[in-house]
Amino acid sequence: MHINEKEVSYSTINSYSTLNNLTPNTKTVWLVFHGIGYLSRYFIRLFDSFNKEENFFIAPQAPSKFYKGENYRSVGSSWLTKENTKTETKNVLQYVDAIMTEENIPEHTKLVVLGYSQGVSIASRWVASRKIHCDALVMVSGGFPKELQKENFSFLTTKTKIVHILGEKDPYFEIEKVEAEKIRVQQILPQIEFRTHSGGHELDPKTLHELF
Template sequence: MNSSEKEISYTTTNTYSTLNSLDTNTKTVWIVFHGIGYLSRYFIRLFESLDKTDNYFIAPQAPSKYYKGDDYRRVGSSWLTKENTKKDTQNVLRYVDAILSEENIPKDKNLVILGYSQGVSIASRWISSRKINPDAFVIISGGFPKELSKKDFSFLNKTTKITHILGQKDPYFEIAKVEEEKVRVKHLLPQIEFRTHPGGHELDPKTVKNIL
């Protein structure tokens, strides 16, 4: 058998979702990265309870779609897998760059970057690789990429508010591993604040309402 794997580059198109309007009344722009299994248009609905005048939300869409369940009716998506991770990561980051260019966020707005579950890996890699300096970075129910080090975030302002939020009943995290991860993330991001909510592996809008 004489098989080989080759590589090509091509232009592709993807969607993303927004909530509310970006105008002179907007105080804060949120870029929110969903977890595995979501579509951005459903994920963004989780933020509908936050003030509609003050907040504008941008939800990028993970590029890989798949059918969920045995009935093949519901569609979910995934950001990355262990297959071809480095190249796929660069593709995703260029896609997020394109969103930022398209939205042209005014400099006078607060910027919050939020990653939920698998979305934490994209949010953190985008911040570190593009040297993004948000007003706040929110990590919810997700693991931090192992390859990232303290120097990857050395450019961040000390005033950047960094918050880690985890559900007390999250079935995906064992207490010992959570505590170990907290130590590692605290080393990477010394100003981080740890919070919990009483639920499970979910995004609780109440915990991000007053994040700034």
């Protein structure tokens, strides 16, 4: 048996969700990446408590969708797997580029890039690879990509707010591994601030309100 695995390039279409309107009164644009199992239109609802005149939210949609549960009614999605990760990452980042081109964010607004759970891997890779001078990079309950090093973020200044938020009852993180990871990430992003909330593996809007 002789199997060849080949590649082909083609155009595709993917959706994304926005919350509120981008107007001259908008002060902050949020680019928010959901975790595994979400759809962007549901994830973006978590930010509904923010001031609607001053905040505009963009939630990209992970391209790989799947049925959740045994009844095949609910749909979730995933950004990446261990399969063909390098190419899939390239595809996803180009999709994010297309979104930002389409939205044409004004220069006077602040930009917050946020990743939740699996979305942390996309948020951090996009900022690093595109050298995005964002005002804040927020990582919530997610692992930092192993391949990223300090030099990948050398373009950022100390004015960039970098925060990692973790639930104290998050079942996916063991305290020993968390402490070791904190040391590694702090070497890469020296100005990072570590925050916790009393919940589990979830995005806590209250913690975000305290930061912004």
